[in-house]
Amino acid sequence: MSTFGTNFRVTTYGESHCRSVGCIVDGVPPGLGLTEADIQPQLSRRRPGQSALTTPRNEKDRVEIQSGTEFGYTLGTPIAMMVRNEDQRPHDYSEMDLYPRPSHADYTYLQKYGIKASSGGGRSSARETIGRVAAGAIAEKYLALTHNISVVAFVSSVGPIHLPLTLHPESPEYHKFLHNLTRETVDSFLPVRCPDTATGAAMSDLIAKYRDAQDSIGGTVTCVIKNIPAGLGEPCFDKLEAKLAHAMMSIPATKGFEIGSGFAGCEIPGSTHNDAFVKDPVTGKLTTKTNFSGGIQGGISNGMDVYFKVAFKSPATIGQEQNTATYDGKDGVLAAKGRHDPCVVPRAVPIVEAMAAITIMDQLVTQIGREAVRAPLPPVRQPAGVKTSQVVDGSERKEGSGGAGKVTGDE
Template identity: 60%
Template structure:
């Protein structure tokens, strides 16, 4: 359990903040896929800290090396090991944590679970763990794009109290999302979001947000009934990202307030096969993709590490006041966009391989 995801496209991540490196082993990648380190680096660069004033100023280069599984630019069908060395280690920043479990962090639960903790506090709950996911997801994306034309695009649809209006999910692109530093393709909203985040930063506080994601050109038939429904594995994938608190697909929570006669998606004929007129289902029916765009949203809580002083107790139960020094993002949502895309890619990839077997 735990650090491995997938049945046929198996991704195992490793590493914490203060060890020699973080990365992943991808087992089950189909052979003969063109693959270079640059294919992976592009998404890693979208995830890394220090991209803008909204994120921490740690400038982690996060350069990936492919250790195995690729020769002459082609995958061999054997495990692909990926390594990103840790460079910027300042254990000193974390000294306080050895005595005080940070509120809403994993310091306390790791200590209880393992009886030991990495000096960086949360260890595997650190955002650096997601580097392995993004690297692996980039490989999955490449295969899905080349084999099926699948496009996965995520964007920030809310940051703190600022919400984006409805956007056209048939057209939205990664390039549009990247036009501004908050990764919201609606420019006016983006400016408001940036403003809100900067204000939170000035208050030594933090904000959460919501990321929307669409997967287009997913062939019908992906996903397994019962426990491994497509939406169930997407939900697991999203809630496995640090700081997430909610997931909804298609109509989501709003759908629970609708009538059946409104919510049902009537069939029609599209491009010579059946499609639906509306898409409250969000691209899945009975746990299986139906060929419509898969659309889902993931809620992120505000960053737990804040400069503002908090009253809490230390491991001994003694009352203390804690104010994070170190470096930290006032809002992680812009940087989480490629993580959401990557986890979606891992889910679709595994289901695609399972379904290919049935042909």
């Protein structure tokens, strides 16, 4: 479907070459200061034509808020946002009348609906993500203002070239790097958005090589979410990592998702991989000595940084001739036209950030609601040694005494 979220709900609309694309966002709290100026920066980071390494499609992606605000503040009602498609070239896709393009959604959309968009990828096009980025900007502003939560993504690999630190998720230097990284730092390493000069230059050269050969290449985007309160996530089927995976894998061209130590963690013994709990000397709160879990345990955030990686395939549209077949099965040769990215990961960075912010916003609203309905009840009496607390606003409720413990049998 075209809607994501439960209490903070985002519905996107539009196709690659229709008159406009956009979204409707429901569940935005009233009284939040909001104008187009809050939305536009992220859309400008996502827009095409940013450099010689992206599609030359000339879209300004100017957002217009249609409803849900008055005098610069949200009303608590649905917010509609629209971006007009200005540089449409549907004639570039005339070959789609004969051929389903290799690794595109032309054939599957036709099989599902019995009809498909005649130009571009329709709803499978990356143009659809404009609505996500606009909605994510709203979520980001609320999260930052109320909980100081920040979301930062960056390009961690292109083809076989990796940012060296990201190859070692068990390294303390890697976690320090993630925690200190800012969006401004990432954007200072344009056009690739890899926060390392030498690695970024090598990535740029590789993308240019494939672009000049009328080919494409894939890569990965790593994202860190900082200052998340403990307690977010809805077990069992809506665990926080499951919702993040759902969000990320819904982005066009994604092929993989891993959180925390990810697949590398499968090669580390439990005695090393387990995140031991310690008392933070600054805040006095319970934290973990390491963060192989990626800030989530049992599907619930533990207060540490949440970090994950998303894999993006090589873009399917390339200028080279490809042997394929027509819709009626006759052999043919297709040389795709249109304007497309030789590598999507530099422009995918704000999309990953947006979907992360939308996911956290939805989970936060859900948890705040749970805390609100629980607040009038008397404190829960826990066994000795167990500490209970309110987690969303940081204020603690009823505390027990600490002490050593031992786990036996099934957990």
